[in-house]
Amino acid sequence: MKLPPALVAVTLAALTAVSLSAVDIVAHRGASFDAPENTLAAEKLAWKQNADAVETDIYLTKDGKLIVSHDKTTKRTAGRDAAIADLTLAELRELDAGKWKGAQFAGEKLPTLAEQIALIPAGKRMFVEIKIGPEIVPELARELVRTGASEKNITIISFNYESLKEVRKQLPRYQTQYLVGYKKPDGKAPAKKQPTLDEIIAEAKAAQLTGLDLQSTWPLSKEDVKTIQAAGLQLHVWTVDDVAIAKHWIDLGVASITTNRPGWLREQLKL
Template identity: 55%
Template sequence: MTRTLATLMTLLAAGFVNAAEPKVEIVGHRGASFDAPENTVAAIKLAWEQKADASEFDIYLTKDGKLVVIHDATTKRTAGEDKKVADSTLEELRTLDAGKWKGAKFAGEKLPTLDEMLATVPAGKRAFIEVKCGPEAVPEMDRVIKASKLKPEQTCVISFNADVIAATKKARPDLQALWLVSLNTKGKSRTVDELIAKAKEIKADGLDLSATPAVLDKAFAAKIKSAGLKLYVWTVNDADLAKKMIEVGAESITTDKPGWLREQLAK
């Protein structure tokens, strides 16, 4: 036995090295949105600096058929002026300031286009594109993705709209697409069997669920994974909750603080 191997075995026995350290994909929610204005180039670039494995952002279709990156249907919350994205042209939307609400140093940040966000994605990293409108956005999204430098495995499409996922898989079966579902429902929630059945119907590659430990336990997660579906969760800004989600079987965790969460999980 070499001295190096002997030392490693000693450390393992003493508990200083965790041989079974959980591996999970860390996804920046709307970029590194805790520290930078959400859904901007500044936020996604910061996510890469914080060593996120992937970054998620939201898209809407404009009046002139372009895809702009924004979470809400209107620009009021993040850009001050109340413009409905679907009733505005890209040129009109680009006159707005989407950064100054987060701080003076971000003043001048524009609402990005999908192609601008995809252009920031480094080799080995992934983009999660959340479609906030309907399947009418899929043809333009497909065009932009094809025109980007990214490989198919670097792009994941997510949406709460099941029709969007179905349309994405029909147009681009080579792209990963996951159905977003909130488990925090006040009324009657769907059973895990119903979620699996719907995911299979729309040909989703998996489910991207709210991190709700009261519902998403090991048995719930095991059923999803045994059905051959991916299991991702959102939006986790608590280290203990992140660890719990890893324990139940989550393969990917979306967070506003990718750098911080990575540090916490490494402890």
């Protein structure tokens, strides 16, 4: 039976809406396009912009506490050229991590993970990126207990394979995503050897990780995505601030898209 053109159009629109709605929007370091990255202001704005999750980054301080920062030094976002590992929590908390983004953000501090967890709304999640080695995992495990966080609202991600393996040992119930970049050859320098998809799938399976979180430059096909899913792994992608690229990954079947502009991207995609 041939359907009327109008009914075909409505049906296709409905199927597209279902496909798009299945994709989570993850705020990269909070709503970092509009607010100073990895601050409570950026996190609050991300929730206001209806992000499904917020991505954050953690280091250990000199006195063994968890502090939120993307960089290993405080120079770029807080104006002091010092390594986080060389400063105590109290010293780090004295810094202003907001005014570089704008005068209205002056006074924003480098938050603790506990402060960020406390702001997670019901039904939302946080992707916690470990920026260093497995030495951070015991304190992370203690902090998750202290804050009452659980596998329902926390996912652990990292480029550091050894850190993720340690998470699987100490926090086996938590989802773990393996971050893997991909640098496109530019013809200007010798191409860096890239890991193959089979290699990273094998690594993830060997460590019993639950997913891959890939840079948006990865040249994947739908067959590649089927291979990832057949291996029992979720697929996530970072960092996408372009609508066409976001739609490409949605078409491939990605579970979440990490973006600096969660509200804007959700609006553009009509999620």
